[in-house]
Amino acid sequence: MTETRLRTWTHAGGYTLAAGFIAILALQNLRYGFYNLFYLGLAMAAVLLVGLAYTVICRRHQLSAPGHAILLTLINAGLAATVVTLDAPGIGHWAAPLVVLNLLILPLRRGLLLSAALLVPVLLVSWFTSPLVAALNLTGGLLLLLAITAWYAWRYDHMAESAKDLALTDPVTGAQNPRFLDETLQKEISRAIATGHPLSMIALDLDHAEEIRSLHGTRGLQTLLRNITRQLFDIIRAGDSLYSGDDAMFFLVLPFTPEEGVRVIAERIRRSISEQEWPEVGPVAISLGCTTRSSDDTQAETLKARALQAMAEARQRGADTAWFIPGEPAQA
Ligand SMILES: Nc1nc2c(ncn2[C@@H]2O[C@H](COP(=O)(O)OP(=O)(O)OP(=O)(O)O)[C@@H](O)[C@H]2O)c(=O)[nH]1
Numbered sequence: 001m002t003e004t005r006l007r008t009w010t011h012a013g014g015y016t017l018a019a020g021f022i023a024i025l026a027l028q029n030l031r032y033g034f035y036n037l038f039y040l041g042l043a044m045a046a047v048l049l050v051g052l053a054y055t056v057i058c059r060r061h062q063l064s065a066p067g068h069a070i071l072l073t074l075i076n077a078g079l080a081a082t083v084v085t086l087d088a089p090g091i092g093h094w095a096a097p098l099v100v101l102n103l104l105i106l107p108l109r110r111g112l113l114l115s116a117a118l119l120v121p122v123l124l125v126s127w128f129t130s131p132l133v134a135a136l137n138l139t140g141g142l143l144l145l146l147a148i149t150a151w152y153a154w155r156y157d158h159m160a161e162s163a164k165d166l167a168l169t170d171p172v173t174g175a176q177n178p179r180f181l182d183e184t185l186q187k188e189i190s191r192a193i194a195t196g197h198p199l200s201m202i203a204l205d206l207d208h209a210e211e212i213r214s215l216h217g218t219r220g221l222q223t224l225l226r227n228i229t230r231q232l233f234d235i236i237r238a239g240d241s242l243y244s245g246d247d248a249m250f251f252l253v254l255p256f257t258p259e260e261g262v263r264v265i266a267e268r269i270r271r272s273i274s275e276q277e278w279p280e281v282g283p284v285a286i287s288l289g290c291t292t293r294s295s296d297d298t299q300a301e302t303l304k305a306r307a308l309q310a311m312a313e314a315r316q317r318g319a320d321t322a323w324f325i326p327g328e329p330a331q332a
Contacts, residue, residue, distance in 0.1 A: 004059070004060065004061070005059075008055060008056075008059045010104060010105075011051075011055040011068070011104070011105050012052055012055045012056065014100070014101050014104045014105060015048050015049070015051040015052040015055060015101070016052055017097070018048050018097040018098070018100070018101045019045045019048035019049050019052065021097045022041050022044045022045045022048065022094065022097060023041065023042075023045045025037075025041050025093075025094060026038050026039075026040070026041020026042050026044075026045065027041075029041060034088065036086060036088065037086075037088055037091065040078075040079075040082055041094075043078070044075055044078065044079065044094075047071060047074060047075045047078075048075070048101075050071060051068065051071045051072075051105075054067045054068070054071065055068075068105050068106060069106060069110065072098075072101065072102055072105065072106060072114060073114065075098065076098055076102065076114055076115075076117065076118045079091075079094055079095060079098060079118060079122075080117070080118050080121045080122065083095075083121055083122050083125050084121050084125060087129070089130075092122045092123070092125070092126045092130075092138045092142075093138070095118055095119060095122045095142060096141070096142060096145055098115075098118060099115045099118070099119070099142065099145055099146050099149060100145065100149050102114045102115045102118075103115065103146075103149040103150055103152075103153045104149070104153065108150065108153050108154055108157055111150075111153065112146075112150060115146055119142055119143075119146065122138075122142070123135075123138065123139050123142065126138050126139070127139075168180070170243075170244035172222050172225060172226070172244070173222075173225045173226055173228075173229045173244045173250075174226055174229045174230070175229045175232075175242045175243055175244045175250060176241060176242060176243045176244070177243070177244070178243050178244050178245055178246075178251075180243065181243040181245075181251055181253075181300075181304075182300045182301075182304070184241060184243075184253060185201070185253055185300035185303060185304065186299075186300040188253055188255050189293060189297065189298060189299070189300060189303065191255065192255070192293055193298065197255065197256050198256065198257055198258040198259075198261075198292055198293065199253075199254070199255055199256075199257065199292070199293040199303075200254040200257040200258070200259070200261065200262035200290065200291065200292040200293070201251065201252065201253055201254065201262075201290070201291055201292075201293075201303050201304065201307045202251070202252040202254065202262065202265070202266055202269075202288050202289065202290045202307060203245070203249065203250075203251055203288070203289040203304070203307035203308050203310070203311040204232075204249065204250045204251070204252065204269070204286055204287070204288050204289075204311070205245075205247075205248060205249045205250075205286060205287050205311055205315070206224070206225070206228070206248035206249075206284060206285075206286055207284065207285045207286060207287055207315075207319040207320060208284075208285075208319070209221065209247060209248035212224065212281060212284065216280060216281055220280055220281060221248065223279070223280065224278055224280075224281050224284065225248060227278060227279065228250075228273065228278075228286075229242065229244075229250070231272060231273065231276070232250065232252070232269065235265075235268060235269055235272060236252065236254075236265070239255050239256065240252060240253065240254050240255070240257075241253045251304070251307070252265075257292070258292060259292045259324065259326065262290045262291075262292055262324070263290065263322070263324055266288045266290045266322035266324075267322055269286070269288065269322075270285075270286060270288055270320065270321070270322050273285065273286050274286070274320055285319055285320035286320070287311055287314040287315045287319050287320070287321055287322075287323075288310075288311065288314055288321070288322040288323070289306075289307045289308060289309065289310030289311025289312065289313065289314055289322075289323055289325070290307065290310055290322060290323065290324045290325075291303060291306040291307045291310055291324065291325050291326070291327060292324075292326065292327060293327060294326065294327025294328055296327060296328055297327050302327075303327075306325050306327065307325075309325060310323045310324060310325040311323070313325070
């Protein structure tokens, strides 16, 4: 289930339950003849049902729908104003479903602020007008509810953030996930065509990766790849992007980089990797295949295939080598 769909269900469930809860309170007040509270309950349930309808209408962009904040501010302000102006016993409990709803639907900080703005008048009125035990019960109950719901919302945000990081980065190396390579490369090609700036690419593979795996195990190889990724991130500049490839391979996309530039950076990377003593593994080497976009290159696959071809050539020339293959310029 996508995050947007999950949020749609959560929001719809939250609005429905809160509307049901408030409607039950309204009916109870009707039974006891508290007509003011009955009408307040009806109005609040109606606003909550508008929230439900809004959730369904905006189901494709729940994360950015601004109407939730407006509706919730309206309903929270309505309850706070009623609590302050109406001497109605037990009305403080009406804040409970709104506290849950605020934190379930709004971003954590905004949900906390709105809940605090509701709870301050509710609790103050309760301490001034109710017996001590009742005020203590209400304060304890609402604050506990606030803490539990805020903790849940924080945990959910945290998990969603980690899932997003995992989707963007390769969990083994920490470089970007390979499935974004083609898309980014195609975008960079379009940008290079539009602006006339050069674009280069490097395919990079660890030499003798299988021997390293059999000597140091898969874990040793993965640690080495993570360390190499860190080193590559230290070398490349901000606009460059680094992707994991199959096995022990990486790809670098280098915007604004001409042939002379990609030769310089490839040689710098080759040296910096081969001159290091890598923890537990010792010295290692890499082969690099470089290419620069020619005026004929409009497809990501063409550029990637040429970088891989250059890397195979580097391998043939004895590894620990950087090799460059130029693109064919367009025929006039
Ligand atoms: N994309 C990319 N290109 C680089 C990088 N480092 C060097 N280059 C290319 O190599 C050329 C020469 O780089 P350097 O030897 O560092 O000389 P420089 O004049 O200090 O390079 P810059 O001021 O970064 O342009 C640069 O103009 C770039 O085209 C890098 O980290 N990323």
